[in-house]
Every structure is written in structure tokens, then in C-alpha cells.
Amino acid sequence: xxxxxxxxxxxxxxxxxxxxxxxxxxxxxxxxxxxxxxxxxxxxxxxxxxxxxxxxxxxxxxxxxxxxxxxxxxxxxxxxxxxxxxxxxxxxxxxxxxxxxxxxxxxxxxxxxxx
Amino acid sequence: xxxxxxxxxxxxxxxxxxxxxxxxxxxxxxxxxxxxxxxxxxxxxxxxxxxxxxxxxxxxxxxxxxxxxxxxxxxxxxxxxxxxxxxxxxxxxxxxxxxxxxxxxxxxxxxxxxx
Numbered sequence: 001x002x003x004x005x006x007x008x009x010x011x012x013x014x015x016x017x018x019x020x021x022x023x024x025x026x027x028x029x030x031x032x033x034x035x036x037x038x039x040x041x042x043x044x045x046x047x048x049x050x051x052x053x054x055x056x057x058x059x060x061x062x063x064x065x066x067x068x069x070x071x072x073x074x075x076x077x078x079x080x081x082x083x084x085x086x087x088x089x090x091x092x093x094x095x096x097x098x099x100x101x102x103x104x105x106x107x108x109x110x111x112x113x114x115x
Numbered sequence: 116x117x118x119x120x121x122x123x124x125x126x127x128x129x130x131x132x133x134x135x136x137x138x139x140x141x142x143x144x145x146x147x148x149x150x151x152x153x154x155x156x157x158x159x160x161x162x163x164x165x166x167x168x169x170x171x172x173x174x175x176x177x178x179x180x181x182x183x184x185x186x187x188x189x190x191x192x193x194x195x196x197x198x199x200x201x202x203x204x205x206x207x208x209x210x211x212x213x214x215x216x217x218x219x220x221x222x223x224x225x226x227x228x229x230x
Contacts, residue, residue, distance in 0.1 A: 033218075040124070040222055040223075041222055042121075042206060042220035042222040043218070043220040044220075045217055045218070048217070058217065103150060104162075104218060105162070106152075
């Protein structure tokens with residue numbers, strides 16, 4: 001049981017380049033989330049998904065797109081990377097739809113640098 | 116609006132000292148859940164505890180204890196007899212029934228435990 005995995009672990013992009021971050025979970029969780037972590041700002045929600053085929057915007061969605069074609073995978077895309085998107089990106093998942101008590105399980109993070 | 120405040124940006128203690136990490140939250144919901152996560156230098160986020168708004172009993176787990184006080188909207192975390200392995204960033208988070216899709220994270224407190 002690998003839990004939540006993220007690919008890649010590190011990436012350096014040039015401004016304007018595109019890339020996709022992959023999140024995979026093997027816990028059969030319904031909900032999946034993408035966060036970014038910046039110094040002194042905690043974690044901020046970018047997008048989330050409440051099930052296969054559905055996505056929704058979080059707190060800071062601009063410049064990102066997501067897709068959830070399969071229940072176990074949640075992809076985060078940057079179409080035209082900007083230096084402001086330099087951050088550590090975390091994926092998370094949780095099991096019980098609509099249950100506020102359910103904690104999130106986090107992946108190990110992806111460190112992205114945009115030059 | 117929901118908000119989590121961790122006013123202590125960084126704390127340094129010497130091993131074996133006790134240390135308390137503060138967390139103050141804001142929410143209009145009467146049903147909500149509070150969480151603490153630990154982020155060690157390796158970067159992953161580790162779930163520590165969940166507390167619901169109807170249970171104000173303090174909780175103790177080994178050297179860790181949590182003090183939940185609704186009257187002051189606080190959910191403080193104390194480490195007794197700190198150890199070097201406790202060095203990490205600690206995040207407090209809020210999730211409420213009105214918006215269960217989202218976690219609201221504080222900005223984190225970095226704890227340095229020196230030998």
C-alpha cells in the first residue's frame with residue numbers, strides 16, 4: 001500500500017514552459033486535493049476533486065488546470081509556468097465524501113522551480 | 116470567514132524543555148474539526164490529531180498533549196520533554212461542516228529542538 005505518491009519529486013522549468021504533476025493514490029479515496037506551500041503561508045488549496053470526472057477550484061486556482069479521469073489519479077497542469085508558481089506542491093486524498101472529520105493523507109510533495 | 120492563526124513563526128528550545136505551540140481559529144460553524152499536522156525536514160505531512168467541536172476534553176498521547184478551548188477558540192499543542200526528533204514545522208488546520216471540501220491551514224510554526 002503506497003498511499004499517496006507524486007511524480008516528479010523535483011522539477012525546474014523555464015518561464016512559459018508547461019508541465020503536468022501526477023498524483024496517485026491506492027486507498028480508493030473519493031476526494032483528492034492539490035495544495036501549494038510557500039514560506040510563511042501554510043498550505044493553500046489550488047483545486048480539488050470530489051470524485052472521478054469532477055473538479056473544482058480552490059483558493060488559488062489561477063494558472064493551473066486539473067483533471068481526474070481515473071479515481072486514483074489527479075493531475076495538476078501548468079500551461080505556461082511563471083516564477084510566481086515556484087513552490088512545493090502537495091497532493092492529498094481523503095476517503096469519506098462529505099465527512100468533515102476525515103483527515104487528509106498527503107503525498108511527499110513536488111518541489112518546482114520556475115526560472 | 117474561516118481562518119487559522121499560528122502566531123509563533125519559529126520557536127527554539129533545548130532538548131527536554133516543554134514547548135507549547137499556539138493555534139487560534141475562526142469559524143461561524145458550530146460543527147467543525149481541528150487538526151494538527153507535523154512536517155519534518157524530509158517534507159512529508161504527518162497527521163497527528165483530529166478534534167471535533169463538541170469534544171473539549173484534552174488529549175494526551177505520550178509526550179504530546181492538546182488543549183482545546185472553545186471559549187478562546189484555541190487548540191494548543193504541547194510537547195513535553197522535547198527531543199531533537201521533534202524538530203519540524205507544525206501546522207494547525209480547520210475543517211467545518213459548512214465547507215467540508217476545504218481545509219484551512221495556519222501558516223505553521225517551525226520548532227527547533229537543540230541538543
